[in-house]
Amino acid sequence: MLEASNLHKRYLKTPALQGVDFSIPQGQVVGLLGLNGAGKTTLLKLVAGLLLPDRGAVRFQGEPPRKHRGRIVYLPEQNPWPEGATPAQVARLFSGTDPGFDGDRFHSLLAFLEVPARPFGQMSKGQRARANLALALARRAPLYLLDEPLAGIDLISRDRILKALVREWREEATLILSTHEVGEAEALFDRAIFLKEGRVVKDVLAEELRKEGKSVVETFKEVLA
Amino acid sequence: MRLRVDPEAGPIFEQIVAGVKAAIARGELSPGEKLPSARTLAEELKVNPNTVIRAFLDLEREGITETRRGLGTFVREDVDQTALKHELLLTAARRYLKAAKELGLDAKAAARALLEVEPDAGSKQPT
Known part of the structure; x- marks a missing residue:
C-alpha cells in the first residue's frame, strides 16, 4: 500500500536520507524510531508529499503521495496553527475543505482528550498536542503520519494520546508514528523501523522481537547506541 | 478481570x-x-x-x-477450570523448582519446604 524505494534527500550539503526502502501494508501500525536528526521528519514529509526526494520514490496506492494529499493526514511536531486560533475554528476550516472530516468524531475526541476551548497560544504543550491529535484523528483517512506526538509532553497527556490512538484506530488505516522515546508507546506498534543517520538499520515486527526475548525499547538502545 | x-x-x-x-x-x-x-x-x-x-x-x-x-x-460454559488451575500451578511449580535447583536442592527438598511453610502460609499472606 505504501512503498518507499531508495529515498535520498539532502539539505544543502547535509544528507538527511541516504537510501531508504520499505513497504508497509494497509492497516499496520508502524513505529518510526530514531534519535533526533536521524531523518524521521524528512521521511514523513516525503511520504506526505510535502517534500520531493532527490532520488528514489514514494508510492501510495501505486501513485505519488501528492496525488493523495487530502487522504494523507500529516501531524507535524510543531503546532501548525496561529496562536490566536481555537481548535473549533480550525475544525470549521477542515469541515469546509476535507470531506473526510467527521465533526461528531472531533467532538468526542475533544472530550476524551480533555481539550480546553481556548486559543492554541493559551494552551500548555500537552494540551496543544492533544488538540492537534483530535484534529488529526477526526479526519477519516487511509494513512496517518504522526511526527513525535509524544515528545516533551506530560505523562497524563501521553497516556490520553495513546488511549485515543487505540480507540480511534480502524483496521483499514495505516499509521506511522515517529518517536525518539519509545517507552510506553511500544505496545502499540505492529512493527518498528529503526532509522539511523538517514538509513534503515532495522525493520522488524514487534511481536517477533518479543518472541526472541527482546523488547522494542531494548532493541532501540542496542541498534541506535 | x-x-x-x-x-x-x-x-x-x-x-x-x-x-x-x-x-x-x-x-x-x-x-x-x-x-x-x-x-x-x-x-x-x-x-x-x-x-x-x-x-x-x-x-x-x-x-x-x-x-x-x-x-x-x-x-465457554464448558471451560475446564480445574485443568486451567493445574496448568497455572505447574507453571508456578516449575519456577519454584528452578529456584530450589539453583540452591543445589532437589524436588524432594523443595516439597518438604512447601509443607514446612504450609501451616502458617495462610495467616501470614495478605489476601
Missing part, C-alpha cells in the same frame, strides 16, 4: 492469553461471562488492537472462549 502486560516479557498476545486463563482459574472470570471487547481491552492496556484480536483468536482455538456473533466474546 485485571490484566497486565509487560512489553519486555515476551509476546504481548501470549501474555493476554495467559492473563485471561489465569483470571478464569482464579474465578475472576466465570464460565459464560463476557470478556471486554478487544478494543476496550486494547485501550486499557494501551496495546495494538490487532494484538488483542490475535489473543482472542488463540483463546477461541484453545476452546477457552467463544465468539457469539454481534454479542462479543464469552468464556
Whole structure:
C-alpha cells in the first residue's frame, strides 16, 4: 500500500536520507524510531508529499503521495496553527475543505482528550498536542503520519494520546508514528523501523522481537547506541 | 478481570492469553461471562488492537472462549477450570523448582519446604 524505494534527500550539503526502502501494508501500525536528526521528519514529509526526494520514490496506492494529499493526514511536531486560533475554528476550516472530516468524531475526541476551548497560544504543550491529535484523528483517512506526538509532553497527556490512538484506530488505516522515546508507546506498534543517520538499520515486527526475548525499547538502545 | 502486560516479557498476545486463563482459574472470570471487547481491552492496556484480536483468536482455538456473533466474546460454559488451575500451578511449580535447583536442592527438598511453610502460609499472606 505504501512503498518507499531508495529515498535520498539532502539539505544543502547535509544528507538527511541516504537510501531508504520499505513497504508497509494497509492497516499496520508502524513505529518510526530514531534519535533526533536521524531523518524521521524528512521521511514523513516525503511520504506526505510535502517534500520531493532527490532520488528514489514514494508510492501510495501505486501513485505519488501528492496525488493523495487530502487522504494523507500529516501531524507535524510543531503546532501548525496561529496562536490566536481555537481548535473549533480550525475544525470549521477542515469541515469546509476535507470531506473526510467527521465533526461528531472531533467532538468526542475533544472530550476524551480533555481539550480546553481556548486559543492554541493559551494552551500548555500537552494540551496543544492533544488538540492537534483530535484534529488529526477526526479526519477519516487511509494513512496517518504522526511526527513525535509524544515528545516533551506530560505523562497524563501521553497516556490520553495513546488511549485515543487505540480507540480511534480502524483496521483499514495505516499509521506511522515517529518517536525518539519509545517507552510506553511500544505496545502499540505492529512493527518498528529503526532509522539511523538517514538509513534503515532495522525493520522488524514487534511481536517477533518479543518472541526472541527482546523488547522494542531494548532493541532501540542496542541498534541506535 | 485485571490484566497486565509487560512489553519486555515476551509476546504481548501470549501474555493476554495467559492473563485471561489465569483470571478464569482464579474465578475472576466465570464460565459464560463476557470478556471486554478487544478494543476496550486494547485501550486499557494501551496495546495494538490487532494484538488483542490475535489473543482472542488463540483463546477461541484453545476452546477457552467463544465468539457469539454481534454479542462479543464469552468464556465457554464448558471451560475446564480445574485443568486451567493445574496448568497455572505447574507453571508456578516449575519456577519454584528452578529456584530450589539453583540452591543445589532437589524436588524432594523443595516439597518438604512447601509443607514446612504450609501451616502458617495462610495467616501470614495478605489476601
